[in-house]
Amino acid sequence: MYFFTLKDPNYMVKGSRDPLGFQALWQKAGRTIIPALSTVSNNIRDFQVMALARYCQKAFHVSERDELAFFLCFEQLMAYVRFVESDGYDSFNGIDKVTRIMSADEKQLSLSVGGEDQLLSNQKSYGIWGKYNRPFEEIGLGNDLILNSVQQQKLDENKKLAQVIEKLAAKKGALHKIDRKDLQDLTSVFEVPQNDERQCYIDHLLTDTYGGILLNLATDSPELTGMTFYEQLDVMETQTSDKGFAFQLQKLRATERVLSPLNRVFRYLQGQSYWSFAELENDELIHDWTKRAPISGPTLVDERYTSILNSNNRDLVTGLAAINSEICARRESEPWLNITPGGVEVNHFEGGFTRPGYDPLTENDYTYFLNTWFHLFNQLN
Numbered sequence: 001m002y003f004f005t006l007k008d009p010n011y012m013v014k015g016s017r018d019p020l021g022f023q024a025l026w027q028k029a030g031r032t033i034i035p036a037l038s039t040v041s042n043n044i045r046d047f048q049v050m051a052l053a054r055y056c057q058k059a060f061h062v063s064e065r066d067e068l069a070f071f072l073c074f075e076q077l078m079a080y081v082r083f084v085e086s087d088g089y090d091s092f093n094g095i096d097k098v099t100r101i102m103s104a105d106e107k108q109l110s111l112s113v114g115g116e117d118q119l120l121s122n123q124k125s126y127g128i129w130g131k132y133n134r135p136f137e138e139i140g141l142g143n144d145l146i147l148n149s150v151q152q153q154k155l156d157e158n159k160k161l162a163q164v165i166e167k168l169a170a171k172k173g174a175l176h177k178i179d180r181k182d183l184q185d186l187t188s189v190f191e192v193p194q195n196d197e198r199q200c201y202i203d204h205l206l207t208d209t210y211g212g213i214l215l216n217l218a219t220d221s222p223e224l225t226g227m228t229f230y231e232q233l234d235v236m237e238t239q240t241s242d243k244g245f246a247f248q249l250q251k252l253r254a255t256e257r258v259l260s261p262l263n264r265v266f267r268y269l270q271g272q273s274y275w276s277f278a279e280l281e282n283d284e285l286i287h288d289w290t291k292r293a294p295i296s297g298p299t300l301v302d303e304r305y306t307s308i309l310n311s312n313n314r315d316l317v318t319g320l321a322a323i324n325s326e327i328c329a330r331r332e333s334e335p336w337l338n339i340t341p342g343g344v345e346v347n348h349f350e351g352g353f354t355r356p357g358y359d360p361l362t363e364n365d366y367t368y369f370l371n372t373w374f375h376l377f378n379q380l381n
Contacts, residue, residue: 017351019336020266020320021327022259022366029255029300030368032248033208041135042372044201044379045190046092049078050132052189054142055151060169068124069173073111075128077168077178078189079119080109085187093127094119107180113173139204147200160185198380205376210245218377225374229256229364232374252368254299258309260365261289266320269337269344270352276343277314285356286313293360317344 041047053074056062062070079098082090088099097119101109110117120126141147155162164186168176193201208214217236218224224232230253237249265286269275280286290309299306308319321337321344328335336348 019324019327019348019351020263021323022263025301025305026255026259026366026368029252030370032300033210033214033245033252034369034373035207035209036135036138037205037369037372037376038131038135039367039369039372040131042375043092044193044376045082045090046128046132047136047141047201047205048190048193049075049128050136051141051147052078052151052154054136055148056155056165056169059152059155060166062169062172066172068129069113070169071129072113072118072123072127073168073171073173073176074165075123076111076117076119077164077186080178080180081183081186082190084183085190093131094123108177109180109183110175110177111168112171112175114175117175139207141200141204144200144204146196150197150200154189158186158188161189193380201376202380206373206380208373210242210248213240213242213245214373215377218374219381222381225378228362229367229370230362232370250297251300254295254297255301256364256366256368257293257295257360258299258301258305260363261293261360262305262309262316262320263365264289264355264358264360265316266324267352268354269317269320270346270349271354273346274343275317275346278343280313280317280344283313285354286316289358289360290316 053071056074057067057070075094079092079094080102082092083095083098083102088102124130136142155165160182164178164182202215206215206218214236217239221235221239224235227235233249233253237246240246240249268285295306295309304319308316308323311319317337318339321335321339324337325335334347336346338345338347
């Protein structure tokens with residue numbers, strides 16, 4: 001079951017780095033096409049780790065109480081295996097610590113829930129568990145009988161792998177040592193998905209809300225994977241015969257051409273502590289960014305945002321300040337902008353930036369999960 005209107009907890013902005021509340025807006029819009037992927041669940045190897053860990057929890061009778069402890073230790077083991085399998089070139093959360101440890105001359109590696117052995121300052125939140133647990137369950141990979149049989153086959157074909165994981169499960173998160181020389185024997189875990197395994201990931205990860213149109217389009221036009229956001233929308237709209245899907249792409253395009261310029265203006269305002277209304281009214285960047293790409297057709301956000309975009313510079317900025325004030329009130333924090341009789345005071349500068357060459361016709365700020373989808377497609381093809 002999918003929840004199209006909830007914010008993705010795997011991408012929830014920490015603190016208040018989303019001053020206009022756009023995260024919830026673009027994610028809701030993205031869910032109209034991509035049902036369950038998150039912005040950070042974009043690595044097939046991480047899914048492979050999650051799939052084998054989930055299966056081994058059942059195969060080796062890990063209790064619900066010990067589930068997290070086992071997973072954290074399992075992820076540590078797999079991180080060292082990945083390092084060996086890729087000669088240190090694989091990229092994953094925790095690679096810096098793994099590189100430091102593997103650069104030393106220790107013959108044994110420590111696995112435990114202890115802070116000294118965890119891959120990250122908070123491995124649960126920032127590792128595979130925090131990023132993949134929810135999408136893995138929501139898209140049904142954990143209950144796929146074929147994928148589970150693939151995991152059993154991996155254990156059957158690599159007895160040492162099965163033995164190492166069984167011993168790790170018995171430790172229940174307590175310190176466990178593994179010989180460094182044994183890691184090479186475990187690298188079969190990360191063989192490129194083929195046959196049933198590959199098809200399972202395709203069936204669950206490369207889905208959409210239009211019956212597989214995205215997969216068909218990407219298969220027929222693999223050049224889509226190397227295109228920018230707007231280029232992808234243009235090509236897919238041209239090539240699809242599904243009018244409903246084409247209309248949804250049009251709405252995504254219009255939505256981004258509202259949200260992105262408004263975001264850029266807000267970040268631009270953070271570049272100085274005070275703006276007089278005279279400055280704002282004559283600012284060419286604000287006018288150019290918000291008027292260069294006129295909105296045609298419906299969007300997937302409230303009309304309020306389009307109305308603000310189409311306003312004159314002064315009303316546009318006061319409109320953004322009002323949105324920010326509402327967002328901050330819900331978070332019980334102070335607004336980032338204050339409207340005064342003569343202008344705008346800027347109280348918060350985190351995340352502010354200016355790129356004068358920004359082109360709202362070709363550049364996007366939000367991805368609507370399409371980048372995750374195409375990244376996974378590349379890894380499976």
